[in-house]
Amino acid sequence: MTTFDRKTFFDAVREPLFSGSMTQQQVDGMNFKLDVWESHHGNEDVRWLAYCMATSMHETASKMWPLEEYGKGSGQPYGKPVPETGYAYYGRGDVQLTWDYNYKNATARLGLSGDSDLYWHPSKALDPKISADVMFLGMIQGWFRSPHTLGKYFSASVNDAFNARDIINGDKNNVPTWSNGLSIGNLIAVYHDTFLVALKMSATDAPTPLPPPPDVPEIIMTVPEGVRLIINGIEWP
Template sequence: MNEAAFFDAVRVQPFRGALSQSQVDGLNAILAAFDKFQALIKDRRWKAYMLATVFHETAFTMQPVREIGEGRGKPYGEVYYGRGYVQLTWSANYAKAQAELANVGITVSLLNQPDAALIPEIAAPIMILGMINGWFTGKRLSDFFSPVIDDWVGARRIINGEDRAELIAGYGIDFNTALVKAL
């Protein structure tokens, strides 16, 4: 990948003209994780949609974040509130992520240390494996992007129903354009 072309393109859209060093660092961490899991990523649009999801879920920071309010008053509670690039929630999802990460050689005790989901080297595989394998809602990237399917709006169901689906679809198209320019 031509990283200069990629960063030049994303700087324009979706970042609207400027990238902070923290955003660059976050993008680099995610791109490195894409390289690590390249054998599982079957379509360039998968990368674009994952980047769009991170862009939205982290409020454009491209860094793993804590859920606003840290779960206070939520049914999943104050321990297993949303963390990471995709806002992993619920103890069962932390347990699943812990087990699935172990299957790919990443040992981390998310149940005992849920803040580990804030470490980019943990947050990125959670996002990648979760979105590819449908951990979060049962929907997976291949349900929305394939040689015969191109559903940027519907892909939001991988993470969170239809909440802000059209907005995030636009981000996905921007990231896809950048990835094409970087070929």
Template sequence: MRPLPPLAYVAYGLATSFHETGAKMQPVTEIGRGRGKSYGKPGKHGGQIPYGRGDVQLTWDGNYETADDQLGLNGALLANFDLALDTDISARVMVRGMTEGWFAGDKVERHKFARYLPAKGTATAPKFTSARRIINGIDRAEVVAGYAMSFQAALVAGAGREAPSLRTGGFVAVDRQLRHHLDAIGRDGRAYRHGDRPRAGGV
């Protein structure tokens, strides 16, 4: 059996999907489809527009190229960007991308889970806040950190009862037991802070 990923990684992955998909927790297309954004125009792959798709809102031609190459899709994703909406592919993009630092980096190293979050035990709110750089700079960093703290608490509360079902080597879908705990701590809309709503538009 494949070992489960670190608790803090799971919590932040769930929080990222929750935020980037507008709380749907499933692959979606970006609101506005890139209209008015630098990447929101026909690109070099058949004129497709590389607007946000999937759990992490994959954007830019370069990121689609990286995903296609690293996942061994042999050009299939580049021929059809909408494959990023496939649940399996979307999960793999999110898990591999956040683990390996596909989306961003600096002079020190790539922005990835291991740079910001503990491999064992729970993470603090400041660590989750810093982890936003993995996906989208510091945009809504504290909001996403708040979601991560809620998911982490739910995962801890559910330990030893019914383990969460983890999708395709990752951690995007939430099972019934986890949903029960999330409801208890404000999953259904009450976790939003200061009236802010999740919005699409990530990497």
């Protein structure tokens, strides 16, 4: 089970990814995602975590905290309210979950219900725990653009941070106006490489907990009067 020393991690990402300074929200968001990963995915490939963190950085405009899509889907089909619920299923969370069927799928996969049902309460996709679960499990299991999964792009024989963008979106070759000529796929690959260095520097292998001792049956011995009982060299009265 791998855990991460937070001071080492933050010291390693502060300058290259956040220009030397991080907000409390950025720190809290990364801490939360690391906590969830350590608790539920600590034995998985650390490259997977690095790519998830890189994806969050891109999808949340470096805030590292689940947020609503800017413009709330204005001009997009998924930005229109669904008659059944009255809600629009624009991007929310660390991976900008969109479309009503993806909210339904995430709800079913995570076993959510009641006030946590993402279809009937889409704002719950902004809950940091739910958002982290959607990101990690969705990218590991290929919820968003099957058959694209983390295992397809990061395995014993493959290490492809550029094409891994296909897990979330098919825009890897798009070049934003603000990116100094880098495509989205390459931008996220750079984030991934930087997060990976920080994670490897800060990684510590926690010892595997020992299993509980087996139940020892109670042994009752009746010793006749005048007979000495000696076990392992110890005389018992």
